[in-house]
Amino acid sequence: MAQALILQVVKSYKLNDLFQRVILTGPGLERLPENSGGLHIKLFFKRAGQQQLLLPRLLKNRHRQVRDEQPESNPPEQLSAELKPISRTYSIRHYDRDSNLLRVDFVLHADPGVACAWATAAREGDQVGLAGPGPMRLCNPAARKFLLIGDASSLPAIMAVIDQLPLQAEVQVIMELPKGYQPFIDCRRQSNISWHWLEQTFTPETTVLPLIKSLALPLAETCVAIASEHKTVLCLRQYFRCESIAKEYLYCVPYWRHRQNEETYHDQRHQVMDS
Ligand SMILES: Cc1cc2nc3c(=O)[nH]c(=O)nc-3n(C[C@H](O)[C@H](O)[C@H](O)COP(=O)(O)OP(=O)(O)OC[C@H]3O[C@@H](n4cnc5c(N)ncnc54)[C@H](O)[C@@H]3O)c2cc1C
Known part of the structure; x- marks a missing residue:
């Protein structure tokens, strides 16, 4: 570096x-x-x-x-x-x-x-x-459809990525925000995009996961990026791995961990990324 x-x-x-x-x-x-x-x-x-x-x-x-x-x-x-x-x-x-x-x-x-x-x-x-910067991007640009899942910490990165995707790509975004906060969109793309907003409760199995299933996306042509709180990333990564999504179409990065600061979480994040 x-x-x-x-x-x-x-x-x-x-x-x-x-x-x-x-x-x-x-x-x-x-x-x-x-x-x-x-x-x-x-x-x-x-x-x-x-x-x-x-x-x-x-x-x-x-x-x-x-x-x-x-x-x-x-x-x-x-x-x-x-x-x-x-x-x-x-x-x-x-x-x-x-x-x-x-x-x-x-x-x-x-x-x-x-x-x-x-x-x-x-x-x-x-x-x-x-x-930096580090080299890793959140998406595989070869995909035709994108499912981007995040929370406030990854909203800046996700909006930056959305601005760079081809216009014909179909984009779905699932965004969790803390209770009481209004949706906030600050990117140029207006078409071929759907935003789904959820309250962040740290219970992805009963909130984000059912929403993902209801979208019924064709995983063979969809790039999935998950950048969020630790528990959500682990839960959703497990789901997509069980669905046999191709490795190059799945990006999972835990950005932070509820009730831990960066000092106490740092090594665990790297273990999650390595596993
Ligand atoms: C690749 C990557 C990119 C990131 N990009 C961004 C970015 O652009 N903007 C951004 O804001 N964050 C981003 N983050 C997340 C950011 O690094 C963490 O939120 C970081 O812990 C914030 O540091 P802090 O000193 O404010 O809090 P810390 O000292 O780390 O934590 C203090 C307390 O706040 C809690 N906390 C930390 N982050 C959050 C959060 N996001 N929401 C609620 N509670 C939290 C902790 O659990 C802890 O209890 C990114 C993380 C990664 C790995």
Whole structure:
């Protein structure tokens, strides 16, 4: 993975009660590929009380912790655990190369962690670190039909993906939102798309699964992407595997876990992805 960058906040504002949009810029950001919407990035945040943002140096999947300005030829000692930045995974909602502006949409969830709190308070000039993007897209573009299943955390990535799908593709979206929140659609596509909104109850077997079955989609030609809370991803992945959907038509990524923060969940997520 390429060296992490330091970015500055250009603007931060509430899109609605559920999302804070933060616009970022900085030197080196131009390395983002065209159409990078939907790809994931790592964001790095200062620890409480820290004056300076310290970034990890990323070498072939190994993380060596260095001060950003340290020259390559003089690798410093590793940062202690107290100095390592806090890392969270987010999605590129949109990147415009001409203006070098990156849009990231943060869910304002009920139990704000470091990332959510940072976004809420972000002001022009604040710094954040960025690594990535990662290579994985949420969809197989060869499919003719798409079923995209997510929640607020994946809505930015899903809308970015929808904007890139061929117009003739048929798209169904199942989106779970916390109780009391209104549907929110911010993508260009108007035709060949159906949105299904559900209240997020963490009981996918009685909510999302019956809805999926009722759609009776032809799985041989449908690409299914599930990007949501841990339990939902596991439940639905199990269902689609039993339905013998082709491996290259099934994308399953747990984005977070109810009642766990990223520190306690991180390793489990990788176990789920590996299994
Ligand atoms: C590939 C990928 C892409 C992602 N893209 C985005 C994105 O574009 N926008 C985005 O907002 N999130 C995105 N996420 C999810 C985000 O990384 C997590 O929600 C993260 O835990 C938020 O960090 P935090 O510091 O705010 O909360 P944490 O410190 O991790 O958690 C604090 C508390 O909040 C709860 N919590 C965490 N996330 C949520 C949530 N989404 N809804 C309700 N409660 C939650 C936790 O269970 C915990 O109780 C993505 C995750 C992955 C893996």
